Amino acid sequence: MAEIASARERFTFHGNLRDTRHGWLRLTPAYSVHWVREQLEECRGSRWPILDPFSGTGTTLLASAELGLDCDAIDINPFLVWLARAKTGRYDRRSLDAAARCVRAMARAASGEGQRDPWIPPLYRIERWWERDVLLALGRAFAVAKLRLKGADTRSRDLVLLAFCRALIGTANVSFGHQSMSFRNGNGKTRAAEAAHALESAFEQLAAAAAKSLPRARQNVVCGDSRRTDKLLGSRRYFRIITSPPYPNRMSYIRELRPYMYWLGYLVERSDAGALDWAAIGGTWGSATSNLASWKPQGKTAIAFTGFERLVRRIGRKSPLLASYVNKYFHDMALHVRGLRRLVVPGGEVRYVVGNSKFYDVIVPAPEIFAAEFEAAGFCGASVAVLRKRTSKRELFEFVVSARQA
Numbered sequence: 001m002a003e004i005a006s007a008r009e010r011f012t013f014h015g016n017l018r019d020t021r022h023g024w025l026r027l028t029p030a031y032s033v034h035w036v037r038e039q040l041e042e043c044r045g046s047r048w049p050i051l052d053p054f055s056g057t058g059t060t061l062l063a064s065a066e067l068g069l070d071c072d073a074i075d076i077n078p079f080l081v082w083l084a085r086a087k088t089g090r091y092d093r094r095s096l097d098a099a100a101r102c103v104r105a106m107a108r109a110a111s112g113e114g115q116r117d118p119w120i121p122p123l124y125r126i127e128r129w130w131e132r133d134v135l136l137a138l139g140r141a142f143a144v145a146k147l148r149l150k151g152a153d154t155r156s157r158d159l160v161l162l163a164f165c166r167a168l169i170g171t172a173n174v175s176f177g178h179q180s181m182s183f184r185n186g187n188g189k190t191r192a193a194e195a196a197h198a199l200e201s202a203f204e205q206l207a208a209a210a211a212k213s214l215p216r217a218r219q220n221v222v223c224g225d226s227r228r229t230d231k232l233l234g235s236r237r238y239f240r241i242i243t244s245p246p247y248p249n250r251m252s253y254i255r256e257l258r259p260y261m262y263w264l265g266y267l268v269e270r271s272d273a274g275a276l277d278w279a280a281i282g283g284t285w286g287s288a289t290s291n292l293a294s295w296k297p298q299g300k301t302a303i304a305f306t307g308f309e310r311l312v313r314r315i316g317r318k319s320p321l322l323a324s325y326v327n328k329y330f331h332d333m334a335l336h337v338r339g340l341r342r343l344v345v346p347g348g349e350v351r352y353v354v355g356n357s358k359f360y361d362v363i364v365p366a367p368e369i370f371a372a373e374f375e376a377a378g379f380c381g382a383s384v385a386v387l388r389k390r391t392s393k394r395e396l397f398e399f400v401v402s403a404r405q406a
Helices: 033-040 058-066 078-086 095-109 132-148 153-169 190-208 226-232 253-263 272-280 287-293 308-318 319-338 368-378
Strands: 050-052 070-075 220-224 236-243 345-356 358-359 362-364 379-390 397-404
Touching: 033 058, 033 236, 050 058, 058 070, 058 078, 058 220, 070 078, 070 226, 078 153, 078 220, 078 253, 095 132, 095 153, 132 153, 132 190, 153 190, 153 253, 190 308, 226 319, 253 272, 272 287, 287 319, 308 319, 308 362, 319 368, 345 368, 368 379, 368 397
Parallel strands: 050 070, 050 236, 070 220, 236 345
Antiparallel strands: 345 397, 358 362, 379 397
16 A cells, blocks of 8 residues: 555545635535646546546546646535536626625625515424524515525626625534534524625635636536436546545535525425435435445346455444445445446546445455446556545544546
8 A cells, every 4th residue: 555645634525625716615515626637637638538426526627727637527416516516617798787786785685684584494493593583684685685686697697696604504503523523512602794795705605616717628517326327428438437426434524514505496395305315425314324235236246356245244243234234335446447447448547435334343345346346347557555544433544445447
């Protein structure tokens, strides 16, 4: 294995926050834009595009756009598809001015001007997220947005909703000091004026980055299931696949995304979140957890890694549910990997950032399992390199798994 890189910011999502559009919306499922750029620099001069089959926040897509490289991306979450498209959009002065007018009107409503009735989404236990005064202020602002954005152009609409999403998380009773988002106790003192200020401040930062044009290149985001990547992309071929799939650690991304998705209408019923998480690889939110109890592998797909069944049995002695989770995760990933070979041109490569995991006393060697799957799928030279130590259990690291098309 390669020598361990230090866990400095450039190898984590923290390094993205200062980078133009990469910092537009803070989400946990994001990996280092600096590492992605290093990989993309090697692709300059190729006539073939880049692919990210687990697009998430759109880091690979946007980094490709900044370097003038064509890129396709896939994600199963429609909110993340929207976010990636917004981050790679082209914003002219007309769209910027229209968005600015709308945000100013939203800020006035948040402050109480006009006493507009608030619009509040059906987010379960919404009072955990925001103090009452702030929630009502956000609701008034969003009621204005819903009215003013009818018939608005796509780009001004995107900027307004991005500013609102930033205000949502900036005024919420949440903390990002751990691996994922956690709730913190409210101080009972947050007021409506802070929501108005958060809106205006968020838009100011967004507009500064949006005004800077991107090089001409093709960026495309598909909403779909990456277990069937080859079915989504037709006859397209790629020089390199650069991605970071969900880790096998039972951390649901839906949990953190719910406030944005309820406000923007991507989720309506409580069951919607669980249904989407079950459709995603590695999802365990709501009904996805109960579905694991009855899940069985379909077809004759076998995991290529020697000892995988024994590993699942060891976990199953402590928790049959967790054993089912690990089993399903890697069966889903096997389907994904085995559909990749025809997508990569000869001499092309795959680069996957993945993390290992630990359940009870059992280490799940995710990078080695991925490497075995790439070899089984017909790629060659599969290798594993340690990228950084993660800030959770001492045995947990982040790795880069690489393989090439012969």
